[in-house]
Amino acid sequence: MTVNGTNGTINGAAANGNGPSVKDRLKNNRAKRIVDAAAAGGYAIPAVCCYTLEAVIATVRAAEAKKSPALIQLFPWAIEYADGLLLHAAAEAADKASVPIGVHMDHAQSPEIVRRAADLGGFDGIMLDMSHYEEEENLRLTKELVEYCNARGIITEAEPGRINGVEDGITDTGDMDEILTTPVQAEKFVACGIDWLAPAFGNVHGVYGPKGPQLRFDLLEQVRAQVGDRVRLVLHGAHEDYFQEELLRKCIDAGMAKANINGPVAAAWTKVQGELSGKVSLTTLVEKQTKAMQDVVEYHCDFLKSTGKAA
Ligand SMILES: [Zn+2]
Numbered sequence: 001m002t003v004n005g006t007n008g009t010i011n012g013a014a015a016n017g018n019g020p021s022v023k024d025r026l027k028n029n030r031a032k033r034i035v036d037a038a039a040a041g042g043y044a045i046p047a048v049c050c051y052t053l054e055a056v057i058a059t060v061r062a063a064e065a066k067k068s069p070a071l072i073q074l075f076p077w078a079i080e081y082a083d084g085l086l087l088h089a090a091a092e093a094a095d096k097a098s099v100p101i102g103v104h105m106d107h108a109q110s111p112e113i114v115r116r117a118a119d120l121g122g123f124d125g126i127m128l129d130m131s132h133y134e135e136e137e138n139l140r141l142t143k144e145l146v147e148y149c150n151a152r153g154i155i156t157e158a159e160p161g162r163i164n165g166v167e168d169g170i171t172d173t174g175d176m177d178e179i180l181t182t183p184v185q186a187e188k189f190v191a192c193g194i195d196w197l198a199p200a201f202g203n204v205h206g207v208y209g210p211k212g213p214q215l216r217f218d219l220l221e222q223v224r225a226q227v228g229d230r231v232r233l234v235l236h237g238a239h240e241d242y243f244q245e246e247l248l249r250k251c252i253d254a255g256m257a258k259a260n261i262n263g264p265v266a267a268a269w270t271k272v273q274g275e276l277s278g279k280v281s282l283t284t285l286v287e288k289q290t291k292a293m294q295d296v297v298e299y300h301c302d303f304l305k306s307t308g309k310a311a
Pocket residue numbers: 107163205236237260
């Protein structure tokens with residue numbers, strides 16, 4: 001079976017209690033290696049939110065065409081909808097790709113879904129998004145779930161503060177207060193043993209207000225100074241309506257080593273659906289949808305400077 005990827009060995013080795021520590025073993029985790037290399041190389045990894053098999057295929061094809069590493073991201077919805085089927089297809093696609101690709105769960109918002117996802121095998125990373133809990137409970141759950149995931153060879157991401165807005169597949173936090181990430185808060189999450197930190201510095205999911213993104217790069221710089229190289233910084237809320245090449249490059253310069261790409265990829269799928277549904281054969285429709293999503297991922301590889309980095 002290929003579905004365990006790097007996880008199977010690590011999980012197996014963890015069981016006997018001997019050998020290198022969990023954190024040492026996680027050094028071979030492919031998602032961690034991909035994003036570590038990006039941080040060291042001054043570029044960012046496109047982390048593509050996939051809702052369908054076509055999106056998984058489009059991500060891999062784009063990464064191979066651009067010689068770029070990439071991450072396939074699934075929301076908990078994918079597990080609720082299809083149990084491990086899309087996950088295991090994504091893991092197999094990542095295993096077989098000619099460039100480094102990892103599989104990551106985005107915004108796992110309950111301890112139950114984190115454990116279920118980790119137990120399925122196939123995820124290299126999971127984002128532990130407990131941001132709808134108060135800070136103390138958020139930290140307690142994050143620490144507990146980091147241990148659960150690490151024991152299964154899975155690295156973790158967390159969100160100190162709260163990035164507001166709406167994304168397909170996650171709980172709407174629009175009626176809750178946005179909480180910007182402070183260096184003190186960031187430190188508490190790093191102490192939980194996370195690998196990636198998603199700071200809230202004015203970024204929001206989906207649609208920004210009339211003034212567009214009002215990003216606090218001063219705050220981001222303070223958070224970066226606090227956490228140093230103990231974790232990688234990752235970017236949420238970088239919709240292409242607001243984040244074109246220039247702003248993405250500015251975020252990379254500020255330390256971002258992974259950028260989530262969601263809305264534009266899904267929009268490419270639905271646009272082709274609207275234009276061609278009923279007018280062409282189903283096979284042609286599916287192929288054109290895949291190609292449209294591939295194109296979006298490809299130009300994001302250029303924006304994020306990951307093009308050529310797998311060569
Ligand atoms: Zn997000």
